[in-house]
Amino acid sequence: MNNSVHYNTNQGVQIGSEESPAATPTTFTNGTIKCTHDGVLLRKASVEHIADLNTSGALSIIDYESPHRLYIEWRPNDNILVADDSQDWAVVDTIPRRSRTISECKAFNIKPSPEAIAANKPRIIRTRLDDLSTIIVTERGQVICFIQKSDNFKHSEFFFQHGNAEQFLKSMCEQHMIELTGSRLDGVAEYTVLSTETQKLKRTFAELNIGDMKNSESKKEKGWMRNTWSGLLINLPDIASSVKSSTPRNYTSRNVGVHSCSSSSEEHSPMDGEIENLKEEDEKIVNTLPERPFVERTKPLNEAQWLEFHTVDGRISDVDRIKEIIFHGGIHFNLRADVWKYLLNYYQWNDTEIERIQRHKEKYKEYYKMKAQWLSMTTTQEENFSGFRDRKCQIEKDVKRTDRSLDFFAGEDNPNLMVLQGILMTYVMYNFDLGYVQGMSDLLAPLLAIQGNEVDAFWCFVGFMDMVFANFDIDQAGMKAQFRQLRDLVEFSNPRLFNYMVTHESDNMFFCFRWLLVWYKREFSNDDILKLWECLWTRLPCPNFHLFISVSILDQQTDVIIENKYEFTEILKHINELSGHINVKRTLENAEAIYLQIKAADNLPNNIRLIIGEPVIDNGNSEKEEEQSENGTDTADDLYEVVRKPENDRRQEEQFDEACERSMFLNYT
């Protein structure tokens, strides 16, 4: 048996009294662990636990003396490395587990929970066993999901990383807390949580050794007895269940997905019918989505339109309208160099012509200051500065092999390669911590090709990187967050594909890594990527619309994946091989259509609302929560500004100016 699993059926482990870190005022004292399993990932729970999703912890059944009840408890393991097998990730770098930074929350449109800001305490999920009605087991026994009694919503869902939930559930069965009420060959099973009264009754019979006879197939010689007793026993739960509150068993989705929930309307449904029910459930999901609207791309922003938006003093009016035109039709290629500067936050829409010229001048100066920094690095400095050397070395390797098939970068000794390298090196000085990560040269190359100018391309690149910097987190936290969001979107919008992927171990979405890391750069021709990016840079119609591009492509590939019965590796191969064969127009139209379809859906769950930037709905304490999240956002914005704002220490600037003047780089400024 796995070391991390302990089952204390007879002697409980005493755990001391503790202050509950959860919000509840109850203090829990003298808990006896009835059974526990370590290495259990929190897969789904209510919104306040969003920071703990996919965190590893211990799931236990604890009998507290005060209050005297059985509780299910999940505690996140703190300060451990998470080998998150559910997503086929493993972290080998010894970086302590961290919570999402404020800036990342901003980038991914996740509102940091107030608790997460206040303190990074491990938060315990605890619920009375009595408050649960059912436990559903799926994914070959690795995933268990608790359904709450009050409303038949999912309470929470857990993933057993080590082995499966079998021993845990067996232990609960043996202690008569739950009872198997149905199972299928593929491992999907349903357990009913027994009421306290039934538990007592069962224990009494167990002491008389009757339970064994009921379950034991080996005691064939006592067949007559088994039949007699089992007949009696089979009736017992029925008596008990008639005492129980009769809950209608059609689970509905709230802020958790419905995919793995089985629904059965009959009181004693045979589990064979469950597949049928699952199908019905799928259809129900499809039916809750309104019809997908027809979307058609329009014409690109042209020069006449663009000029119309210029005011007399050179400001750009009606930015929202411009963005909308760009989102739906792109930009005429002649205008790209100019308009991209605005979209990428290099130029400010509201600046007058004079202000813009001034800004342009300052940005040039700033760029060359930073460029002078790395150009002036002496050989000795470089030798003693491994961080710099590594970044430089990686850039040199990648520049040589970036977009060499484009005319702009083709041929031996193409001078544009040196410019590409210069910009990336300067970016290292601009943001040394991020430095250079593979993929960044892919993001820069088209910008340089369009701008045709080193400085302008640099500042456009800075703007682009501000949108995607979390993709390059060393622990891949940003990518993981996007995989989860993408998974949620697919689950909601395309249950057929989602269920297929779940049953074929592909729902980690890892095959979308390249798509998301460089915003589909490798999937489209250069012309198409310009169209796609300028559309995404508008940040319309919702934050995270870039994820809808994935949803859209997957939507188009659903039949191919399912009909060919692709497994994870084949899906990855297929996805990689789609490169150059995806229609950008259709993908964009389809992406918007899916977005509109999702947005118009009834009962839009909160996880989806968070992703697409819709206000979160909450049950009861909505006002309070909204207030909190608003505060959270404000704090996030403030901190974000502090982080992003360049230090303007006047004195240092003066010293630097002097240094520059005296240095050989005078000609740069």
Next chain:
Amino acid sequence: MATTARSGGNASGSSAQRPNGTQQNKNCQFKLVLLGESAVGKSSLVLRFVKGQFHEYQESTIGAAFLTQTLCIEDTVVKFEIWDTAGQERYHSLAPMYYRGAQAAIVVYDIQNQDSFQRAKTWVKELHKQASPNIVIALAGNKADLSNIRVVEYEEAKQYAEENGLLFMETSAKTGMNVNDIFLAIAKKLPKNDGANNQGAPAGRRLNDNENNRQTNNCCK
């Protein structure tokens, strides 16, 4: 899964053809992963082996590429499921998901680059520590067409490989030198060694049950 390669156990010492044209009666399937510093030629080796192509400016690998290629050794068809990975240290945290469950690995370095050889050594160490205990590891000193400007000596690498029980060849994805050979050498070594390939997972590492079953089904009847 333990059956994967066992039945291919006698499949050594013959010539290979690529791709297979004749009817074979044994099928083996192996997961192979390529590791090594960035820009040493991992993708180029795979591309040469799988498609017979070479691109001077092969773009960097983002995430991972998955390719398959089949070799024939006597009466056995050996199918390689090849995982080609991104080399930059930044993406190191993804590596375990590729080498987990792999029966073979090619650790690649660039003979013009000493750092890449050191990096190859740390990959070997990591594989010995973390991967399946009986994983077959080959060391490839790539860009051998540029051996006039080499910095990593053949003998040095050879000795290191011998000390650590690795297959070793200098290769050139550009000219094709030793590319098929290194895969073939691995294929030959694999079946003999198997048996324990799959007892292998170190404690705490979860093998993907489904994948194992699948491999068993596809393998060596």
